[in-house]
Amino acid sequence: xxxxxxxxxxxxxxxxxxxxxxxxxxxxxxxxxxxxxxxxxxxxxxxxxxxxxxxxxxxxxxxxxxxxxxxxxxxxxxxxxxxxxxxxxxxxxxxxxxxxxxxxxxxxxxxxxxxxx
Numbered sequence: 001x002x003x004x005x006x007x008x009x010x011x012x013x014x015x016x017x018x019x020x021x022x023x024x025x026x027x028x029x030x031x032x033x034x035x036x037x038x039x040x041x042x043x044x045x046x047x048x049x050x051x052x053x054x055x056x057x058x059x060x061x062x063x064x065x066x067x068x069x070x071x072x073x074x075x076x077x078x079x080x081x082x083x084x085x086x087x088x089x090x091x092x093x094x095x096x097x098x099x100x101x102x103x104x105x106x107x108x109x110x111x112x113x114x115x116x117x
Contacts (some may be wrong), residue, residue, distance in 0.1 A: 002028045006038045006066065007055040020045055035061040048079050056085040056092065064096065
């Protein structure tokens with residue numbers, strides 16, 4: 001199993017790594033502290049990770065922006081993603097909920113189109 005972690009905080013990444021090691025030492029953890037580095041690696045990878053853990057609050061290019069880019073790319077659109085954040089901003093939560101709602105609606109429309117063909 002391969003897990004990607006995208007988080008700019010090295011202390012959080014270390015804690016995450018320790019937890020994964022305790023759960024199963026055979027799990028490969030790939031940590032990226034930079035969104036563009038992660039995106040480049042994901043697009044170039046021979047095989048996608050089994051799951052990606054994504055911090056929303058990353059400087060320069062945010063986790064939200066990475067999420068949008070991943071969902072627009074055929075190679076990365078199906079990667080399961082767990083989003084986490086230390087933010088308690090109501091606006092962040094509402095924005096993310098609205099984005100997910102639009103994505104769900106878009107997926108539903110695409111499935112109906114493919115069934116109609």
